[in-house]
Amino acid sequence: MHLIAIDWGTSSLRGALLDGKGHVLEERSHPRGILTVPPGGFSALFEELFGDWMRPTGSFCLISGMAGSKQGWVEVPYCPCPSGRVEVGNAIVEIEPGRIAIVPGMSDMHDGVPDVMRGEEVQIFGAMALAGLSDGLFVLPGTHNKWVTVKRGRVTGFRTxxxxxxxxxxxxxxxxxxxxxxxxxxxxxxxxxxxxxxxxxxxxxxxxxxxxxxxxxxxxxxxxxxxxxxxxxxxxxxxxxxxxxxxxxxxxxxxxxxxxxxxxxxxxxxxxxxGAEATWAGLHALAAIHLSNKARS
Amino acid sequence: MHLIAIDWGTSSLRGALLDGKGHVLEERSHPRGILTVPPGGFSALFEELFGDWMRPTGSFCLISGMAGSKQGWVEVPYCPCPSGRVEVGNAIVEIEPGRIAIVPGMSDMHDGVPDVMRGEEVQIFGAMALAGLSDGLFVLPGTHNKWVTVKRGRVTGFRTxxxxxxxxxxxxxxxxxxxxxxxxxxxxxxxxxxxxxxxxxxxxxxxxxxxxxxxxxxxxxxxxxxxxxxxxxxxxxxxxxxxxxxxxxxxxxxxxxxxxxxxxxxxxxxxxxxGAEATWAGLHALAAIHLSNKARS
Known part of the structure; x- marks a missing residue:
């Protein structure tokens, strides 16, 4: 079965077509971040950009990033710290049943002030899988950098x-x-x-x-x-x-x-x-959790 | 003799007509900061805005602020710390002899990184005169706040x-x-x-x-x-x-x-x-130093 993995950010999006083992068959990127999508326009844009990848029966798409935010496709509530990839995988929301699902972001709280991330948690789970790590301080530089503490495979806290x-x-x-x-x-x-x-x-x-x-x-x-x-x-x-x-x-x-x-x-x-290629490994691991949950239920 | 006191900033300017004792006879402000003045246009703009105040024989104009910067009317070198109002007064530069002069700004240096101000030093000298102070930590909030240390009447250091x-x-x-x-x-x-x-x-x-x-x-x-x-x-x-x-x-x-x-x-x-009215008291005190220097020489 093919997995369509998408990291849909604020100003751009990246997608990859993965085979059953998580190997990248094809990649695409578009300057179509969520801020460029008109209200109600996510479904049509998705079909335009990735419809061909979705055609084979059984294809499944998992999306991380700002597509799950208030300004995104469908708002998906944050997973609070501490959470590992199992908790985040269990909280995946199918927005088109059996076809398309969104990964929740994560939230933390310090002295009454919340902190949030959407997409970086997937990169971290991917990096842990690729590098065989289950503890560490993960730093993801960007517009809004994240400093994320991981203990025994779970994100225990982070700051932006x-x-x-x-x-x-x-x-x-x-x-x-x-x-x-x-x-x-x-x-x-x-x-x-x-x-x-x-x-x-x-x-x-x-x-x-x-x-x-x-x-x-x-x-x-x-x-x-x-x-x-x-x-x-x-x-x-x-x-x-x-x-x-x-x-x-x-x-x-x-x-x-x-x-x-x-x-x-x-x-x-x-x-x-x-590198940011950790995204694909993270989405592949999370999709496996979600699909095995479905198979069991 | 009348003193025309002007604080010519980046985005606006304020002027006051003072009598011989430093009392304010009239005030004006214009949205004509140095960034709005075309190259070579300072003299003409000055005549347009303040020509009437300059008409009586013996009128003298003293300008502080960004008019003395590289992008201003004429660049006047900074007075380094420590300096008091006498050192700053002695460094006043006449740009139209006998008629118009500019107050230098001040500079400081911390670990090889310079710091500068233009205009705030005048407010501080004015505040010291008005409040009878010769020591203190002076804070001037604004776009670029200044924290200025004054000891025995002299500015010993500052940070922006x-x-x-x-x-x-x-x-x-x-x-x-x-x-x-x-x-x-x-x-x-x-x-x-x-x-x-x-x-x-x-x-x-x-x-x-x-x-x-x-x-x-x-x-x-x-x-x-x-x-x-x-x-x-x-x-x-x-x-x-x-x-x-x-x-x-x-x-x-x-x-x-x-x-x-x-x-x-x-x-x-x-x-x-x-209040920022300290500017007029500062320009009045500095003009007195400059004019008495001229009378002696």
Whole structure:
């Protein structure tokens, strides 16, 4: 039986056609995140993009990500922490019975303030399966980074950091945008200067202004300011988290995980890295739980 | 002799006609900050806005703020810390001899990263004159807040915090903008919740996301989220500064200084507050130094 695995995000979506063993037969991606879909338009868009994959009898589609949010196809309630892949698999909701189902996201709570993720939990379950891990601190960099603690195969807690979104806001819309070239390639020295500066106890609200004044005083070339700002932000994120040697797993694109590895090196830490392909392994494992539940009931 | 005192900022300018004793005879403000002035257009715009005030023989105009920056009328070099009003007064530059002069801003340096202000130093000298102070920690909230240490009448050091700009970016351009009403009036309880939350050791990159999830989980009404975010930011700013009882002076609009007073109350601190009218007293004092220097030479 074929599994159609989809990660439907806010601004884009990715899909893969998997065989019964979870091997990828074909991949597709489209700039059709949930924010581009008109109300009531999810079913028609799904048929347009993946109808051919669904044609063989018995094909089943499992979707993770923002498709299960309030602004998505059908809202699917979050699984609270602690939950493992069995609890999340048991909470999968079929939105077209026997054909299409959505994975719930996860929620956590700290001092009365909720935290949420949708899609990252699938990447983590996939990464655990691929790497044979059942414990660790998983970090997923992106627009809204997730720091996720896993113990004995279950997600016990997590926090979101708006690091990627702050970078976009500051580099494109703030006073820093006047002197900073957001497209410049990574300059490792400037990046590490930012990481170090982030630890000076003065906080991001102050340190970010340095990316302006270093340019004003010609103390840093325009081409290095973006790397410095990126270092300030990632350094600020790392500053607040206690990292124990050996248990860190980074999941994301090489361009992003490389920066975290550089920043971690300063404090003598390192991490395993995994690509976002973990999504397909995670959806395959969750689909197996869901379909075996159905077979039993 | 009349003094024309002008605070020429980035997005707006304010001017006052002062008599020989520094009393305000008339005030004007225009939405003509330096960013609205075409290259080479400062002199003509000045004549248009203030030509009538300059007509009496002997009228002298002193300008503070961004008019002395690289993007301004004429660039006037910063006075480094430590400097008092005498050093700053001595560094005033006449750009139209005998008629119009510009006050330098001030610069500081921390671990190789410069900091700058233009205009706030004038407000501080004015506040010191009005309130009879020669020591203290002066805080000037705004787009780019300044925390300025004054000892024996001299500015010994300062730091900038982009608190106001971060608030604008997050409330108008980030994911928080989807649920937050930036125009809602101050809700003191939500504001103080934000101030308290800022001290949880997790940093702004994480805490800001709470202004999203509190709305997602209906734990805070939309009308209170802006106050919560404002509290997170001001709390983050206060968290990094060591404040000693009794030496804090807030200079700014009542709407802003009120928020700092509320946040300070949590830690049992208080502050004196002064309005932005301190600008005129500062320009009057600096003009006196400059004109007496000229009379002597």
């Amino acid at each position: 950091f708006m690091t990627g979104e702050f970078y976009a806001l500051l580099s494109q819309h703030s006073i820093l945008a006047r002197t900073l070239d957001a497209q410049a390639p990574l300059d490792e020295v400037a990046f590490l200067e930012g990481v170090t500066q982030a630890d000076n106890g003065q906080g991001l609200l102050h340190n970010a202004f340095g990316a302006r004044t270093l340019a004003l005083f010609d103390r840093m070339p325009a081409g290095e300011l973006a790397s410095y700002l990126s270092g300030l932000l990632i350094g600020e994120e790392l500053r607040t988290q206690s990292i124990h040697a050996g248990d860190l797993v980074l999941i994301g694109s090489p361009a992003l995980t490389q920066r975290y590895l550089l920043a971690l090196e300063i404090s003598g830490n390192t991490a395993r890295t995994l | 915090f982009m608190t106001g700009e971060f608030y604008a970016l997050l409330s108008q351009h980030s994911i928080l903008a989807r649920t937050l009403d930036a125009q809602a009036p101050l809700d003191e309880v939500a504001f103080l919740e934000g101030v308290t939350q800022a001290d949880n050791g997790q940093g702004l990159l994480h805490n800001a996301f709470g202004a999203r999830t509190l709305a997602l989980f209906d734990r805070m009404p939309a009308g209170e989220l802006a106050s919560y975010l404002s509290g997170l930011l001001i709390g983050e700013e206060l968290r990094t500064q060591s404040i000693h009882a009794g030496d804090l002076v807030l200079i700014g609009s009542p709407a802003l200084t009120q928020r700092y007073l509320l946040a300070l109350e949590i830690s049992g601190n208080t502050a004196r507050t002064l």
